[in-house]
Amino acid sequence: MADRPASRPGANLFSRLLFPALVLCFLASAASSALAQESPYIVTYDHYLEEPGSLEVEYFSTFGTQRGGNDFDAFWAEFEFGVTAWWTTELYVAGQTTFNDSTIFTGTRWENRFRLLQREHFVNPVLYIEFENTDGADKILKEVEGHDVESDYAEPNGILRQEHDHELEMKLLLSSTFKGWNVALNPITTKNLLPSEPWEFAYAIGASHPLAMKALPNRCNFCRENFIAGVEMYGGLGDAQSPGLHDTSHYLAPVLAWNLPSDWTVRLSTGFGLNDNSHRVLVRWGLSREFSGFGELVSRLFGGRP
Amino acid sequence: MKTTTMTTTFAVICVLISSVLIFGSLARAQKHVIDGRQRWSYEAMTQAPETARVRRNPLAADPDAVAAGGKLYELHCNECHGEKAGGTRWGPSLLRPEVQNAAPGAVFWVLTNGVVRHGMPVWSKLPEPERWQIVTFVQSLKSRPDRQLGGPTR
Numbered sequence: 001m002a003d004r005p006a007s008r009p010g011a012n013l014f015s016r017l018l019f020p021a022l023v024l025c026f027l028a029s030a031a032s033s034a035l036a037q038e039s040p041y042i043v044t045y046d047h048y049l050e051e052p053g054s055l056e057v058e059y060f061s062t063f064g065t066q067r068g069g070n071d072f073d074a075f076w077a078e079f080e081f082g083v084t085a086w087w088t089t090e091l092y093v094a095g096q097t098t099f100n101d102s103t104i105f106t107g108t109r110w111e112n113r114f115r116l117l118q119r120e121h122f123v124n125p126v127l128y129i130e131f132e133n134t135d136g137a138d139k140i141l142k143e144v145e146g147h148d149v150e151s152d153y154a155e156p157n158g159i160l161r162q163e164h165d166h167e168l169e170m171k172l173l174l175s176s177t178f179k180g181w182n183v184a185l186n187p188i189t190t191k192n193l194l195p196s197e198p199w200e201f202a203y204a205i206g207a208s209h210p211l212a213m214k215a216l217p218n219r220c221n222f223c224r225e226n227f228i229a230g231v232e233m234y235g236g237l238g239d240a241q242s243p244g245l246h247d248t249s250h251y252l253a254p255v256l257a258w259n260l261p262s263d264w265t266v267r268l269s270t271g272f273g274l275n276d277n278s279h280r281v282l283v284r285w286g287l288s289r290e291f292s293g294f295g296e297l298v299s300r301l302f303g304g305r306p
Numbered sequence: 307m308k309t310t311t312m313t314t315t316f317a318v319i320c321v322l323i324s325s326v327l328i329f330g331s332l333a334r335a336q337k338h339v340i341d342g343r344q345r346w347s348y349e350a351m352t353q354a355p356e357t358a359r360v361r362r363n364p365l366a367a368d369p370d371a372v373a374a375g376g377k378l379y380e381l382h383c384n385e386c387h388g389e390k391a392g393g394t395r396w397g398p399s400l401l402r403p404e405v406q407n408a409a410p411g412a413v414f415w416v417l418t419n420g421v422v423r424h425g426m427p428v429w430s431k432l433p434e435p436e437r438w439q440i441v442t443f444v445q446s447l448k449s450r451p452d453r454q455l456g457g458p459t460r
Contacts, residue, residue, distance in 0.1 A: 037382070037431050048431045051385075053396065085422040119419040120430050180433045213433040214365075217373030225436075261381065292385045296396075 038265040039182065040257035042284050043143060044206035044232045046184045047124035047175035049113055050082030053295030058288035060267075062141055064279045069154030072098045074106075074139040081294065086115040096139045102157045107134030107165075109142075113173070122178070128171035128186075136163030141282060143169070145190050146200030146239045147247045149277035166193040182230075183207045198240040206232035208255070219261045228257045235274070249278035264289050346398035347424075351408050354415035361411035365438045375443025378436055382429070391447055397426065406448040413441045 039046050042060065050056055058078040065071050076094035083089055092109035111130040137160035139153055153160075168191050175184040188202040208230025215225050235250030237243065253271035260266070264287065271282035365371040379391070386397030393399030400406075405413060417437050420428035429437060 039431070046431075049427065051427050052425045082427075085420060085425050085427045115422065118422045120428050177430050182431075210433055214435040215374040215378050215439055217370045217377060219377060 037259055038228075038257050038267070038288065039206075040208050040228045040230050040255040040267055040269075041184070041206045041232050042253070042255060042267060042269050042286060043141075043234045044184050044204040045113070045126070045128065045171065045173045045175075045186055046177075046182050046206075047115065047126045047173055049085070049088040049115055049126070050080050051290075051292065052082045052085050054082045054290055054292045055294035056080040056288055056290045058286055060140070060284065060286040062139070063281075063283040064139065064141065064153070065281050066150065066153060066279065068151060069156075070099045070101055072096055072139050072153070074141065076140050076142070078288075083295075086118075088113045092142075094134070094138060094140050096137060096157075098137075098139075098157050104137055104157050104161060106138040106140075106161070107132065109134070120177075123174050123176050126173040126175070128169075128173055130169040130171075132165060132167040132169060134165050134167070136160040136165065138165075141279075143188055143190075143202055143204065144234055144236050144249055144251065145188065145202040146198075146236050147242070148236050149247060149249050150273070150279050151277075153279075167191065168193060180213050181207065181209050200239040201237035201243065202235065203237060204232060204234035206230055206255070208257075221260055221262075226259050226261070228259070230255050232269075235278075247277060248275075250274040251278055251282060253282070253284075346393070348398065348402065348404035350416050350421045350424075350426075351404050351412050354409075354412040358415035359409045359411045361414065363410040363414070363438055363441060365435065365442050366410070368439075368442070371439045371442040372446045373443075374436075375439035375441070375446075378432070378440050379443050382432070383440065386426070391444065400444050401447055406445060410438075410441050410445060413444060414438060417441065 039048065056078070058080065059075070060078070061073060061075045063071070063073045074094065074096035076092050078090055078092050080088060080090040090109075090111040090113075092111065093105075094107055094109070095103065095105045097103040109130055109132045111128065114127045114129075116125045116127060137157045169188065170190075171186045171188045173184065173186050175182060177183075184204075184206045186204040188204065190200045190202070191197070192200075208228050210225060211227040211229060212224035216223050220226070231252065231254050233250065233252045236248035237245070238248060250273070251271040252274055253269045255267065255269040258266040258268075267284075267286040267288075269282075269284040271279075271284065273280050273282075379387075380389075383391075383397075386394060387400050388394045388397075391400040393401075414437055416426075417440060418428065418430045420426045422428065432440075
């Protein structure tokens with residue numbers, strides 16, 4: 001069967017990305033909203049999970065410069081649900097627009113995070129397991145793995161999307177919070193489920209701090225307590241056949257989160273490529289809203305106790 | 307063929323996630339219902355180590371702490387513990403003597419560490435002064451005439 005032509009990207013996106021998003025947003029609108037205290041990281045994970053029963057709906061965008069090809073804007077929606085206080089599950093749907101080329105849907109991811117220890121410790125481990133079903137045109141750069149380099153993304157979408165990846169990704173999220181500082185380290189390993197493909201390695205590290213440690217008595221949008229600033233760094237570490245830093249790309253990105261009392265969180269990040277294999281600039285932004293009581297709503301729909 | 311495979315995988319993922327949502331929610335909804343009544347244990351309050359229990363609330367004398375803590379309570383705690391801290395099906399009453407008469411350090415310790423097994427997340431992501439503001443607010447409820455002490459045993 002021939003692949004779906006790239007000339008119908010609009011219909012493709014609506015049916016696969018926007019429609020499920022609208023359905024979930026409709027369901028979520030029946031739940032109440034709650035203020036999230038979100039970290040500013042876009043690539044790095046700290047050890048904090050979604051509150052049980054809450055659904056967080058997020059939209060992210062990454063604009064990337066591309067030498068030897070067209071710049072792109074990759075985007076993804078995340079639906080993050082707190083199943084319990086120690087388990088968060090999340091669905092991603094992603095697409096991208098490559099300028100002067102096309103807009104396409106690039107795949108889905110299903111992520112699960114499991115808190116390993118009941119209480120807070122100086123270093124808190126969380127196990128992250130993700131299944132990815134993406135094509136080669138996926139450009140969200142949610143993580144930079146193995147020998148991923150800028151030139152991998154230069155081909156037109158029609159060629160890139162011929163590659164189809166089923167990958168298992170695992171991370172150990174190590175995170176510590178001390179005197180307002182959060183420091184997180186994520187060793188990452190990825191395995192394409194094709195036996196011939198090697199294990200790939202990567203890392204992400206981040207540090208952040210709120211701009212104010214004490215809350216003011218009144219609600220405010222622009223007070224310093226609502227802002228968390230930080231920096232993150234991420235990149236590839238080669239693969240099992242060729243580990244190391246050669247032919248890898250790395251980024252350093254200042255990050256900022258603005259947690260609004262009106263239940264929205266805005267994240268901003270500008271990542272700068274640290275070597276010639278990296279995109280020069282990755283400008284990222286995200287908008288998210290947390291809906292508490294979503295689990296209760298689902299429970300009621302399926303006959304749970306009111 | 308590729309499109310069919312992607313559609314099938316997407317459908318399988320949707321079914322799996324729906325199952326997680328439904329069964330997770332149902333399990334959570336009935337977690338604390340025993341013999342038709344909701345019961346809560348305040349055991350976590352007694353598990354705070356001595357070093358945590360003896361910590362003094364550095365904001366006890368801060369005139370803004372109660373108001374700021376009330377704001378934070380409304381934003382982060384309201385959903386589970388109720389608008390008037392009297393408890394809901396998701397979280398226990400904070401008006402009970404087990405909380406009101408506890409050492410501030412013990413309340414702070416529970417807030418920081420959560421009670422993960424019973425659904426309360428850790429709140430160490432809030433800066434330490436903000437957690438003390440919440441503790442100050444919660445323990446101020448015993449002296450406020452508009453709050454009824456000793457909510458039902460939930």
